[in-house]
Amino acid sequence: MRQSADTGHIGNEQGMTLIELAVVLALTGILSLFMGTELQAMADRVYLDAAVTEVVGDLRYARTMAVREGEPIKVALGGDQPGVTLFRSSDPAQPAAPTRNLKDRGVLAIRSSGGLLLSFQPRGTSATPTTLTLEGRRGDQRVITVSFTGIVRAR
Numbered sequence: 001m002r003q004s005a006d007t008g009h010i011g012n013e014q015g016m017t018l019i020e021l022a023v024v025l026a027l028t029g030i031l032s033l034f035m036g037t038e039l040q041a042m043a044d045r046v047y048l049d050a051a052v053t054e055v056v057g058d059l060r061y062a063r064t065m066a067v068r069e070g071e072p073i074k075v076a077l078g079g080d081q082p083g084v085t086l087f088r089s090s091d092p093a094q095p096a097a098p099t100r101n102l103k104d105r106g107v108l109a110i111r112s113s114g115g116l117l118l119s120f121q122p123r124g125t126s127a128t129p130t131t132l133t134l135e136g137r138r139g140d141q142r143v144i145t146v147s148f149t150g151i152v153r154a155r
Contacts, residue, residue, distance in 0.1 A: 041138060044106055048136035051105035052154050055134065056144055058084045058100060059118070059152040065096065066120040072127070075118040082107045082134075102134070109135045114146075124150045
């Protein structure tokens with residue numbers, strides 16, 4: 001009895017050739033390159049929006065604190081290091097809240113039309129109405145306005 005020799009052919013099994021695999025990997029690499037930069041840009045925008053929300057919250061908190069405590073509250077904006085610090089007028093050496101460092105949020109600079117020191121009065125008004133511009137890593141800008149009445153808005 002003789003057994004038939006295997007001819008080495010694969011029956012119905014299917015697979016990918018090396019060329020097909022190389023094409024798929026090349027397409028995946030090109031797509032990930034474009035999507036990676038877009039995802040990073042989107043993350044930078046989200047970080048900048050979060051920073052704007054935090055600054056608006058700090059300014060509103062300063063206004064509320066001035067009304068509640070019946071004394072002016074100063075808001076110092078970082079010149080060389082983007083940040084926000086709240087101070088009581090009675091004790092300018094002691095911050096009323098921890099300094100918020102905005103560099104961690106991707107903010108490169110804060111520009112203010114009213115100077116680097118804002119002040120909220122006990123009636124809730126602002127002694128220094130201003131427009132703040134926060135600039136992100138990619139040059140994106142967000143604007144926060146503080147009106148004379150003390151109302152804080154982000155655009």
